[in-house]
Amino acid sequence: MNLRRLTAIVLKELRQLRRDRLTFAMIIGIPTLQLVLFGYAINMDVRNLDAAVLDQSNTARSRELVAAMGASQVLNLRYSLSSPAQLQELLRQGRISLALVLPRDFERRLEQADRPALQIVVDGSDQVVQSAARQLAAFPLPGRARSDVNSIEVLNLYNPQRLAPINTVPGLIGVILTMTMVMFTAIALVRERERGNMEMLITTPMSPWELTLGKVLPFVAIGLLQASLVLLLGKLLFAVPLRGSLGELYMAILVFICASLALGVLVSTLARSQFQAMQMAFFTFLPQILLSGFMFPFAGMPKLAQWLAELLPLTHFLRLVRGIMLRGANLSELWPALAALLLFTLLALSLAVTRVRKRLD
């Protein structure tokens, strides 16, 4: 490893990056765009589901209940119906997600409490709506006997207002780093081979590891920049808290960047063209997004998927970053996740070593 050669490679990479406007724009654009998308648009918290009401009893108390449920903001009561047939039609056409049905004997059912007084008819094709219905089922009914049994208290630690961005933003750091670190490094490394620069470089005294390290180092800085951007925007736009230590957070981010870069280097040794590198990077990206617990709750996944998820760096990073940012945990408390990331880095690099060769054949 020769320092003069290494700095020359890093300098060359930075110069090329500066001239590659598209990549440069993506480095800044991806975190910003994703933060805004996930923060504002993709809201796992269900609000304003289109709904209809079929109130067959039409009493003071039934009207009171409907108004109260409408005020919960979960529902957007758009239609007041007079027949079950209308209800089915609206559901089938997808114009409503659910409907409240109050039977003719609503008052009697409230008082005797022997049968459900309220029926919620749900569009079962949407999982999100189902969970919203479960949420509504806990709604206290006015004047129902033994109603205190029904009123279930939902205690939501760490995110009492149930704001989605607070859950999303820490994970988003991981998602963005996964995307850019793996893909950009893999592409950058393969580019040299595809454009024919490698043929010239092999005949110089430069070692392949100097080249790899020199090309990867700028991305460490880029990764830290992206993470800082997401943290800053998350704080400014969504008031995402940081309950643990900032230093430990950056430590976790750095370790995760290393794991992702190692994966990128490994991908680059397998790919023959930039296009292949991109495809492979994407192939590693999808399971990470889907299985890591970013999109769907980890506990809800089948065992096999959970085992698979344990192999992915993003899963472990999510545990670290959520722990530090939201629960105020220390790195020492989260050591298994940290160890897993380090192990992953080591394994990926060892695999890559066996494939790097300083020849064309």
Place this chain on the structure above:
Amino acid sequence: MPGNDLVIRAEGLSKRFGELLAVDQLNLSVRRAEVFGFLGPNGCGKSTTIRMLCGLLLPSAGRIEVLGSQIPRDAEALKRRIGYMTQKFSLYEDLSISENLEFLAAIQGLDRRQARLRIDELLQRYWLGDRRKQLAGTLSGGQKQRLALAGAVLHKPDLLLLDEPTSAVDPQSRREFWDSLFELADAGTTLLVSTHYMDEAERCTRLGILDRGRLVADGSPSELMANLPGHPLLVECHQPRLAQQALQSLSGVLALTQVGNALRVLMASTAGEPTEQIAAHLKTAGISARITAAAANLEDVFVSVTQRPLHATQPTADHPA
């Protein structure tokens, strides 16, 4: 000692890519300060041989000694003494001329002061001084070649390998480029250049003709032409096209080229009395002609030793002159 004068010595060099035998039992020796030319059509094994000589490819069989060291064993140590100019432009198109050379200088281990002096010197020598800030991707073909040459000789290599360096360059730039190569040879650098241009081949101090992975001829261009295993003849008549058609059926004819109103015929050396044979053959076709001996050229040499024309096997559209 004459053995010490050999810069490249290869014995029984072969390279197999699966079913294809790209280089077949090649023996090669190149002496110091020679400009050794590799002549042959595309796919004859020129690039593969050059790549094995600079350690880019592992030979399937055979021994290579370059500058007194074994390849591939000592390939890493040799890299400081070898320069290699690839067929395709392999510097960075998104870096400027001076950025490219500064990068290469650092890679080659020149210190900053040395590098600056050497780069200034090369930019001057290869007429690139006024374009140092220009991106390499925006240079013309000839300028790119000169930049690539500057990059390949930055570390003052003892041996310079060039793989079809002028394939994307206009004739004027090609001549200038070859002048630069002779300058390097005069300064003591040994050069091995592959080409498929006859005018370039003619300028080499020695020439190896490669055909289907085998070295079929080896010598200076004048030696090769003097020992041509064939007879070039000029047939002058009123209907050269008719004569051409007639002679196509004559055995021993290797090549027929119409040159103006005359027909140039290359007869194999195995043919007994070529002039009489042609005259007799034309007479039966009712054509009277004047037949004289023509001066041999390298194309004749190539056709005679390979028994096939150089340019029929080589799509010229790929390499506009």
